[in-house]
Amino acid sequence: AQTVTQSQPEMSVQEAETVTLSCTYDTSESDYYLFWYKQPPSRQMILVIRQEAYKQQNATENRFSVNFQKAAKSFSLKISDSQLGDAAMYFCAYRFTGGGNKLTFGTGTQLKVEL
């Protein structure tokens, strides 16, 4: 079974600084997707960034980028120039392409942004 692990229950970052959230996963599959979702206090799940496993290039979306290390099964999220609005719970998620599009979520990392 696939598992997703986020070892940092909480992280803090100063406004305008950079923070990296860690995620590791376990799978025997070679074709899959990885995601980072943001869940603010409103509880609405928001897709931050996605990475296809077959792509070697790390995905980037504005201030958000990932470090995808397929051999190490690691998928960290880097947030640059942190803003107050980035404060939220962040979930790493895995989806196997042949698994009916089901998402497996990590336990989440609560990110606090301080002035």
Added chain:
Amino acid sequence: GAVVSQHPSRVICKSGTSVKIECRSLDFQATTMFWYRQFPKQSLMLMATSNEGSKATYEQGVEKDKFLINHASLTLSTLTVTSAHPEDSSFYICSALPIISGELFFGEGSRLTVL
């Protein structure tokens, strides 16, 4: 972006009653919808996969007779919590998979409180 709406957003009911939560894709058709449960400060746990026109597929440990899922159309899936008890109190979230896209879209969630 695509919109998925859940209703009601909050519901309080007495123990022993049944509660229905709706998940609608407002601007796209979805053959597959997913129902998740989220306890406070915890991750999303997949309860079941809802397929239009067929029976839902439940995850291990989820009582199908307690959590009835109906996906009667390409834009609507419902989750009915039957004979609700206080331990069923939780945040329930749905997500929908558009027919023409591989991207999942999440509803705003529904908070159920059973007294």
